Amino acid sequence: RAKSRAGSWAAYSPSLDAPRLTRLKLVGELRGAIGAGDLEVHYQPVVDLRTGRPCSVEALVRWRHPVRGRVGPEQFIGLAEQSRLIGPLTLWVIDEAVRQSLAWREAGLPRIPVAVNWSIHCLRDPGAADAIHRRLVAHRDLLTVEVTESALADDDARDALQVLAAEGVSCAIDDFGTGYASLAHLRRLPVDRLKVDKLFVEHLAEERKDRAIVRSVVDLAHALGLEVTAEGVESEAVAAELRLLGVGAAQGHLWSPAVEGEEITGAWAGGTAA
Numbered sequence: 001r002a003k004s005r006a007g008s009w010a011a012y013s014p015s016l017d018a019p020r021l022t023r024l025k026l027v028g029e030l031r032g033a034i035g036a037g038d039l040e041v042h043y044q045p046v047v048d049l050r051t052g053r054p055c056s057v058e059a060l061v062r063w064r065h066p067v068r069g070r071v072g073p074e075q076f077i078g079l080a081e082q083s084r085l086i087g088p089l090t091l092w093v094i095d096e097a098v099r100q101s102l103a104w105r106e107a108g109l110p111r112i113p114v115a116v117n118w119s120i121h122c123l124r125d126p127g128a129a130d131a132i133h134r135r136l137v138a139h140r141d142l143l144t145v146e147v148t149e150s151a152l153a154d155d156d157a158r159d160a161l162q163v164l165a166a167e168g169v170s171c172a173i174d175d176f177g178t179g180y181a182s183l184a185h186l187r188r189l190p191v192d193r194l195k196v197d198k199l200f201v202e203h204l205a206e207e208r209k210d211r212a213i214v215r216s217v218v219d220l221a222h223a224l225g226l227e228v229t230a231e232g233v234e235s236e237a238v239a240a241e242l243r244l245l246g247v248g249a250a251q252g253h254l255w256s257p258a259v260e261g262e263e264i265t266g267a268w269a270g271g272t273a274a
């Protein structure tokens with residue numbers, strides 16, 4: 001069976017400034033895809049840097065387009081956000097993640113926390129936003145939420161996050177360092193984890209400035225009682241640097257790209273990520 005490797009998702013680029021008609025067509029196709037099972041969720045293991053063992057996964061959506069082939073999320077999440085499809089899409093991802101979790105349990109794996117990406121645009125569709133909220137709370141022992149730092153500039157997003165946290169849902173700030181979140185927000189937000197964007201991670205072994213940035217994020221996180229995950233780790237040198245800096249968890253192609261649910265079974269059983 002052909003394995004889907006992260007690189008194969010980048011090939012097609014129906015850019016968001018494509019002609020209006022093309023975009024309308026894509027929106028229609030995406031709407032259909034959500035219902036037709038043409039989306040799939042892949043899971044990227046997150047590794048505990050102290051033990052080297054996988055400890056959770058991140059759910060990352062892909063679109064298996066009947067004509068265009070595999071389309072990566074960078075190509076259609078923006079479209080989904082602008083067309084209000086992001087609510088139904090997120091609901092679908094959550095349901096799929098819960099279904100997959102049950103399958104992992106049946107395969108004898110321990111409980112694997114699944115992080116789901118949550119977009120502020122979900123709030124524009126109150127019905128979907130409410131359903132997403134209820135799902136997350138119902139499965140708070142299983143699901144965690146990742147919200148980009150830039151979303152935290154928005155009052156409604158912060159309110160939604162506060163309510164989720166108050167109901168016991170664990171939240172991480174995604175792409176930390178790229179979105180200008182004010183430290184005042186960070187102080188008041190009920191988040192548990194900062195995710196350092198791969199922008200600051202990929203050249204960590206050779207860039208002193210990146211090291212200084214990651215070091216300060218770790219210091220800040222630890223002072224606030226938060227955990228840190230680094231994304232985009234592609235080399236052993238970067239992993240070693242992250243360990244020295246006190247980063248607790250990481251994900252990246254060094255261990256595994258996002259893979260189909262069934263492939264996760266082997267990663268956990270074998271003791272290392274994929």
Ligand code: C2E
Nearest residue numbers: 060061072073074077093117118119232233234251252253
């Ligand atoms: P993100 O949340 O920052 O996810 C991390 C991205 O980095 C993923 O790209 C992942 O495949 C990629 N990545 C992980 N490790 C490495 C590595 O070592 N090297 C490289 N080059 N890349 C690595 P992906 O899957 O293409 O997703 C891109 C973005 O699309 C995500 O960025 C997220 O913002 C968004 N996205 C994906 N799935 C969903 C979803 O279900 N809902 C929402 N709202 N957004 C999603």
Ligand code: CA
Nearest residue numbers: 058117146174
């Ligand atoms: Ca994420």
Ligand code: CA
Nearest residue numbers: 148174175197
């Ligand atoms: Ca992102």
Ligand code: CA
Nearest residue numbers: 175197198231
């Ligand atoms: Ca990122």
